[in-house]
Amino acid sequence: MRFGAKHPIVKIAGLLQGCLFPSLSKPSTVSMRLEKAMLMNSALSLFVSECGEQMDRLEALLLALERDEADGQGLDEMFRTIHTIKGNASVMQAAEIEWFAHIIESVLGRLRNNIIRPDRLLISTLLPCIDHLRFLVSLCTMPEKASQQFADEERARLIGLLVPYLGDEGDLAFSEQPRVRDSSSWSISVRFAPEVLQQGLDPMFFFLHLQTIGRITTLETVMENLPPTKDYNPEHCYLRFELALDTVVDKQGIEDAFTLVRDACDLRITPPPNKTHSFIELVSSLPNEDLHLGEMLVRIGALTSEELAVALRSQRMAERQHRTECEIGQVLAEEGYVEAELIDAVLRRQSEIRVTLAQEHRLLHVKGEQVATLEDLLHLIHHGLERLKLESAGSTEDSLIARQIPALIAQTRHALNITHEIQRIRLDEIFRRLHRVLRDTARELGKQADLLLSGGELEVERALGEGLATPLIHLVRNALDHGLEPPTERMAAGKNMRGLIRLDAWQDEHSLFIQLADDGVGVDRGRIRHLALAKGLLQPEQPIDDERLLALLFTPGFSTTTQVTRISGRGVGLDVVKRGVEALGGSITIRSFPARGTRFEIRLPLVQQAAQGMGASSYQLRH
Amino acid sequence: MSARRIYAQDDLTIHHIHDLAPELIAAACSGDLLHIDLSAVERIDTSGVQLLAMLQREALRCSTELVFENPSAAVQDMLGFYNLNTLLRGSPKASQGAPVHE
Numbered sequence: 001m002r003f004g005a006k007h008p009i010v011k012i013a014g015l016l017q018g019c020l021f022p023s024l025s026k027p028s029t030v031s032m033r034l035e036k037a038m039l040m041n042s043a044l045s046l047f048v049s050e051c052g053e054q055m056d057r058l059e060a061l062l063l064a065l066e067r068d069e070a071d072g073q074g075l076d077e078m079f080r081t082i083h084t085i086k087g088n089a090s091v092m093q094a095a096e097i098e099w100f101a102h103i104i105e106s107v108l109g110r111l112r113n114n115i116i117r118p119d120r121l122l123i124s125t126l127l128p129c130i131d132h133l134r135f136l137v138s139l140c141t142m143p144e145k146a147s148q149q150f151a152d153e154e155r156a157r158l159i160g161l162l163v164p165y166l167g168d169e170g171d172l173a174f175s176e177q178p179r180v181r182d183s184s185s186w187s188i189s190v191r192f193a194p195e196v197l198q199q200g201l202d203p204m205f206f207f208l209h210l211q212t213i214g215r216i217t218t219l220e221t222v223m224e225n226l227p228p229t230k231d232y233n234p235e236h237c238y239l240r241f242e243l244a245l246d247t248v249v250d251k252q253g254i255e256d257a258f259t260l261v262r263d264a265c266d267l268r269i270t271p272p273p274n275k276t277h278s279f280i281e282l283v284s285s286l287p288n289e290d291l292h293l294g295e296m297l298v299r300i301g302a303l304t305s306e307e308l309a310v311a312l313r314s315q316r317m318a319e320r321q322h323r324t325e326c327e328i329g330q331v332l333a334e335e336g337y338v339e340a341e342l343i344d345a346v347l348r349r350q351s352e353i354r355v356t357l358a359q360e361h362r363l364l365h366v367k368g369e370q371v372a373t374l375e376d377l378l379h380l381i382h383h384g385l386e387r388l389k390l391e392s393a394g395s396t397e398d399s400l401i402a403r404q405i406p407a408l409i410a411q412t413r414h415a416l417n418i419t420h421e422i423q424r425i426r427l428d429e430i431f432r433r434l435h436r437v438l439r440d441t442a443r444e445l446g447k448q449a450d451l452l453l454s455g456g457e458l459e460v461e462r463a464l465g466e467g468l469a470t471p472l473i474h475l476v477r478n479a480l481d482h483g484l485e486p487p488t489e490r491m492a493a494g495k496n497m498r499g500l501i502r503l504d505a506w507q508d509e510h511s512l513f514i515q516l517a518d519d520g521v522g523v524d525r526g527r528i529r530h531l532a533l534a535k536g537l538l539q540p541e542q543p544i545d546d547e548r549l550l551a552l553l554f555t556p557g558f559s560t561t562t563q564v565t566r567i568s569g570r571g572v573g574l575d576v577v578k579r580g581v582e583a584l585g586g587s588i589t590i591r592s593f594p595a596r597g598t599r600f601e602i603r604l605p606l607v608q609q610a611a612q613g614m615g616a617s618s619y620q621l622r623h
Numbered sequence: 624m625s626a627r628r629i630y631a632q633d634d635l636t637i638h639h640i641h642d643l644a645p646e647l648i649a650a651a652c653s654g655d656l657l658h659i660d661l662s663a664v665e666r667i668d669t670s671g672v673q674l675l676a677m678l679q680r681e682a683l684r685c686s687t688e689l690v691f692e693n694p695s696a697a698v699q700d701m702l703g704f705y706n707l708n709t710l711l712r713g714s715p716k717a718s719q720g721a722p723v724h725e
Contacts, residue, residue, distance in 0.1 A: 047649050197637050197670050204669055204704070221705045229652070234644035234674055496636055 002284040021434060043199040043260065044140055050259050051137045054081050059130050066123045075112040080249070082108055084256040085133070091201065091260055091390040095137045100155065104129050104284045107165045109254070115167050125161045132158055185217055185244040185272055186254060191225075191263035194236035197319035201261050203241065209257040214247025214465055252300040268336060272402050280345045286410065288353050293329055295440075297338055305336050309443050311589045364458055375419040382412045420432045425465035427505050434476050438501065448487050449480060456504025460512065464604065466585055468514070471580035471588075475600055476501060478574065483520030483598050493595065495519065517599040523592035550590045554578040626656040628692075633663050635671030635698075644674055651681040651689060662693035667701045675702075675710050 014118075028045050061078045061128045100275035104126065110116045132154055139151075194205055210216060222240040226232070247254065254269050255262070261312050271279070282300040294312070297303035303311075311331050318326045329347065333340040392402040431453045438451045484490075484499030491497050507513065525546070532538035551556060556575040577600075581588045586604035629650060635643070650657050658679070664671075676693065682689035691711050694702070702708050 197668075200637075202637070202669050204701075207704075219706050221672075221676075221706070221707055223673075223680075226673070226677055226680060229648055229677075229681060231646070232644070232669060232677060234640040234677075237669065237673070239669065239673060 004082075043201050044092065047088055047094075047259055048137055048141055049086055049182045050088060051097075052134070052209060052474055054085050054259075055134055055137075057081055058085075059127065061086055062123050066120065067117050069265070072112075075108070079105065079112050080253050080256060083213070084259055087257060088260050088419075090209065091145060091205040092095070092140070094136075094140060094416055096151075097133065097140075097616070099199050100129075100133060100136060102230060102518075103159065103162060103166070103513050104133070107162055107340050110165065122165060125158070125165070131163070145502070161448065166511065172405055185246050186251075186275075187268075187270040188243040188245055188254065189240070189266075189268040189274075190243075190258070191240040191266045191268075192237045192261065192351040194233070194238070196261060196264050197237045198235050199264075202238065203239070206258055206261060210243070210247075210254070213249045213253060213257065214245045216243055217242040218242075251576045252301060252304045253346075255304045255306060269304075270336070276339045279342050282344045283342075283349045285352070288351060288356050290354065290357055291342070291350070293346055293350060294332070296350060297332070297342075300346075302338055303332070305443065312444050313338060322603070351585065371419050371422050375423075378419060380415045382409065384414065385409045385412060423462050425462045426460045427458045427460060427465060428474065430465050430469050431456045432504065434472060434503065437473050437476050438480065443475050445480060446486060447480055447484055449484055450498055450500055451476070452500065452502045454503070455514075458505055458507060458512070464512075467580065468585045468604075471602070472503070472514075474504075474574070474577045474580075479518040479520065479598070483518035483522075485521050489521075507606065512606060514602040515599060517597060518603075519597040522594040522596060523550060523553070523590075523593075523598055525549060531558065547589070550592060553590060554588070626658065627653070628658040628660060630660045630662075631664050633665040635664050635667040635674065637668055637670045639676055640670045644677075647674065648680055648681055650696045651678045651687055652685040654685050654687055656688045657682065657691075658690045658692050662695055663699045663716075664695045664698050667697050672701055672705055672707060672710075676707070679710055 034311075052313050057082045058078060061074050061081070065078075074420045082101055082105045086098050086105055089095075089098035089101055094213065107116070107122075107126065111118055116122065135154070136151070164183060180315070190203075190206075194204065207216060207219065220242040222242060225238045225240060229237060232238075245254065251271065255267065258265060258267055279300050280301045283296070286296055286299060290297070294303065294308040298305055298308055311328060314335060315326050315328050315331045331341040332338045333343055371387070385405055388401075389405045389409065392399075392405060395402070434453075435451060438449060442449050479501050480499075484501075485493065485495075487497040490499065502515075502517045504517075505512065505565075528549055529538065529544075532549075533540060535558070537552060537555065537558075538544060553574050554577070558575070578588055581602055581604070584604055586602055588600060589604045590600050591596065592598040627650060631647075632643070633717070647659070650659075663690055679689060681687070684687065694711055699708075699711075
């Protein structure tokens with residue numbers, strides 16, 4: 001969709017141009033001026049922070065593309081991400097960012113439509129473009145540090161590099177829309193927070209943004225919330241809007257148009273009536289992964305991550321209020337996020353997947369044992385062939401068998417290598433799951449965190465690797481829930497608002513070491529002592545050293561949190577971690593430093609008789 | 624009944640709405656015949672649209688006959704986008720065609 005200069009949308013955009021951030025010279029009083037400037041600054045901060053997250057995502061997707069891991073969905077997401085950056089820049093009247101994002105969007109549009117290939121050179125060109133966007137965004141908050149000359153030169157250099165990928169104007173991404181699925185209307189109901197107008201976030205801009213991803217067929221302005229005159233603040237927004245949007249983008253794509261105002265609006269996006277049926281069809285194509293109901297709905301595009309986070313909060317509140325468990329499916333249906341019919345379909349699919357996974361698990365288990373038996377057999381054959389080779393070396397007899405022995409030995413060795421490979425796993429494969437755990441848990445808790453991993457290149461016996469998965473997931477969740485402070489607390493404490501969780505794996509000749517450390521608040525020793533006294537684990541005045549005191553956290557049913565959440569606080573978690581590690585023949589210790597964080601250290605023997613029931617004979621590492 | 628005509632200034636946006644609103648709302652509550660000339664409005668945003676809606680409601684509440692006159696292209700485009708062209712009819716009494724006294 002491309003609007004000509006006479007298109008009403010362009011005219012309205014033109015009328016609004018300059019309305020939002022003109023000189024603040026005319027407000028009535030100095031205090032009003034300051035208040036307005038502060039509100040606009042908060043919108044700007046939000047824009048900068050949102051852009052930062054979106055550019056991080058874009059960079060990760062480009063890197064995945066370079067590693068040849070991106071699929072059509074990844075390309076769609078890249079396109080959508082840059083489109084959101086562009087739309088947000090338009091809302092903030094950041095013309096240079098909008099323009100540069102538009103150029104990148106054009107290239108990504110051609111990439112997604114297979115007009116150009118994602119070669120290494122293109123990715124090496126796009127990555128510095130993202131850096132340049134970061135630079136432009138950073139200038140929003142500190143324009144005094146801007147070097148216009150640098151910006152101009154860098155822009156000219158990058159555009160020069162992008163030219164071969166841009167093609168004709170007609171190919172530009174403005175005129176391209178995501179692939180067609182159906183053209184029925186989505187219903188959007190949005191009520192903005194009163195202060196959005198003062199923040200410079202005029203609702204009109206979000207609707208203009210929607211016009212770039214589809215066609216608004218109806219727009220009803222509902223004025224039922226206009227207050228009595230005495231309560232009316234002309235700078236507040238009291239309007240609610242009901243829209244119908246014809247678009248081919250998914251629910252997340254629509255929600256992305258409201259990114260800058262997501263926390264300052266009540267947004268309901270309802271799919272077209274025929275969409276529920278399409279979602280139900282999609283459910284059957286979900287891969288056999290053990291996912292929660294909400295995750296499955298997000299995967300098929302029927303629910304956005306933000307909606308899921310809001311619904312999970314509602315679920316927790318309902319559980320606290322009624323002191324009984326409340327199904328998330330029920331919350332999603334009652335609050336109108338998803339049709340009950342679709343939830344039933346997802347629950348049926350979830351049940352099918354779990355049955356399939358259980359079967360696969362049994363099959364894998366048998367296969368593992370069979371492979372071990374085969375490996376033993378191959379070892380025997382290999383030794384036998386080596387002996388035959390030695391014996392035949394002294395013989396003058398030129399038999400067919402003797403001539404075949406070297407080839408048979410080589411083939412046996414090859415088969416042994418294959419059986420060995422089958423039984424091993426890279427730690428990467430386990431660690432990869434933790435990114436999702438981190439992301440989802442952090443979102444649910446309203447925290448921000450990064451996960452730094454090292455040692456993923458190490459290979460371990462599959463049974464050991466898979467046995468580590470559950471303890472590590474618990475530790476990451478525990479670090480987020482108990483270790484890292486909320487962003488505001490971290491900032492008040494002079495820390496980066498994003499917490500850091502480091503997971504490092506390394507080995508020496510005897511052991512595999514895994515260390516998970518956070519830079520959070522540290523363990524409250526006073527609270528451990530208090531709880532230990534209450535539970536009779538410690539006597540008053542009983543001396544206890546720090547190591548033993550902290551080790552009490554591994555006691556079943558012991559939780560220092562004051563609130564029970566879905567993540568933790570029911571006293572299960574660290575005891576499960578300890579049991580899991582010990583089942584692998586290892587040990588775990590905890591160290592904690594007030595206001596600096598907590599560190600869990602896991603040691604696993606490299607050659608270790610398997611704990612009972614593990615079904616493997618030894619754990620050995622290999623690079 | 625006396626009549627009054629107010630000429631709206633060129634900027635009906637968030638930056639001036641706080642200063643403009645009290646006088647217009649007071650006029651809409653006067654119970655008189657009120658003409659608001661919108662021909663000079665070059666810039667209008669959502670706060671401006673909302674103010675027009677408030678004026679119409681208050682006029683209705685106070686039995687003021689309100690007529691929005693000569694809407695500029697900016698006003699027409701904005702109200703058209705929000706599907707609020709009916710606002711230009713003013714309050715129902717005004718639509719009956721009451722005489723204007725300058």
